[in-house]
């Protein structure tokens with residue numbers, strides 16, 4: 001990810017497509033719709049049942065023959081090209097219930113689409129039903145009580161825009177067109193997490209449509225086991241129609257920017273940073289990165305102090321003085337602008353491949369491997385998400401998200417548009433990831449897709465409890481396109 005390319009785009013959050021109404025009226029060839037179940041068996045759904053279902057929905061239902069279907073099936077990552085048998089764009093919570101009931105009754109394969117930003121494409125499927133909740137994106141801010149109530153299909157930009165306007169904020173991610181749904185249920189890292197914890201640490205409650213079509217509230221006081229599981233267990237337990245977040249007083253004026261160095265200074269700067277980072281306050285966030293610009297390999301730090309800018313300048317002074325940057329954009333600026341500056345660079349419709357893993361410590365061995373392996377053509381983008389701080393003050397079993405002892409998430413990705421480069425791009429990411437893997441301790445389930453055994457292991461000691469909650473709320477594994485948990489026997 002080229003941090004130096006400040007592609008500022010208008011907040012794309014209002015861009016969810018409003019497509020022409022096309023509730024199924026067209027007769028189906030052969031009088032049936034061919035679909036697949038969660039276990040992969042083919043099923044035929046009678047035309048009359050599809051028609052009745054379409055009539056129950058206030059939103060649109062798209063079948064493969066419908067105009068608009070190809071637009072409706074798109075997700076953020078253009079590498080994902082799947083064709084659901086039915087796409088329901090829910091316009092109400094009742095629509096979601098109808099979808100769940102229709103799908104459960106026929107044991108259909110189900111994909112739930114919030115922001116559609118799953119790298120491996122978990123929000124779509126071949127032959128099943130895509131339940132698209134992205135039109136449900138209202139945000140209500142209770143400024144007096146510092147609480148945001150957010151519909152399950154909202155984007156992070158919807159939440160940021162509404163809360164920052166009221167001088168309040170909570171942890172959201174670094175690209176505003178990402179969905180609150182998948183983001184929050186997997187943990188939710190962002191520029192404020194060292195100060196205020198992960199998104200799940202600010203979650204006060206959620207409302208869920210479970211696999212049996214019930215509406216269930218989850219909080220510390222209501223269904224606390226479900227509340228525990230939702231905080232890191234992904235979309236395994238149902239469709240979240242509403243998230244309630246704690247907000248914090250916040251001033252949009254912050255201090256930050258980028259420092260960049262030639263690659264031959266990378267080890268020296270990383271070694272300094274490894275020590276400096278240990279005593280940084282929680283308002284401060286520094287994220288190293290590597291990228292190549294026209295063949296020139298660059299090392300840099302993305303820097304933010306999300307508090308008083310003058311204090312930030314003082315805090316980062318030793319880091320600035322430790323080297324001679326070839327690029328230095330540190331200045332007073334707007335947090336809202338920082339939160340949208342990558343929206344264009346990481347926009348919809350590009351081909352994306354990513355691997356990631358958690359790093360506990362920046363040892364000299366790690367630093368050597370991090371720099372020495374950054375070579376070849378193409379090179380991937382390599383970047384950190386800075387954790388620790390408040391995220392590590394929560395116990396590993398206090399929420400389903402188990403990885404509280406790590407200080408960084410290390411991401412390795414490639415973003416491109418020419419499909420003929422796919423093999424080489426994937427190989428470059430995998431090659432660098434293989435060199436980093438010995439230093440990694442688990443991974444962020446919101447980014448990687450690793451198969452059943454590794455997924456279960458990644459939940460760590462929390463897995464048996466998660467499997468029990470899964471058995472209670474989704475015993476038939478209707479919601480399986482996620483970091484999937486097997487219902488306990």
Ligand SMILES: Cc1cc2nc3c(=O)[nH]c(=O)nc-3n(C[C@H](O)[C@H](O)[C@H](O)COP(=O)(O)OP(=O)(O)OC[C@H]3O[C@@H](n4cnc5c(N)ncnc54)[C@H](O)[C@@H]3O)c2cc1C
Nearest residue numbers: 114115116117118123152173174179181182183189235240
């Ligand atoms: C450009 C980009 C930037 C990112 N930046 C960050 C970041 O800064 N921090 C971070 O932590 N992560 C980040 N991520 C990862 C992100 O958290 C995951 O991709 C997340 O799954 C996206 O959520 P979504 O709703 O957009 O995705 P979707 O693809 O819609 O859904 C992903 C998963 O969540 C489930 N899901 C979505 N909504 C709901 C719901 N309402 N109820 C139940 N299940 C639901 C889906 O079924 C699916 O399993 C980023 C991803 C991208 C592509």
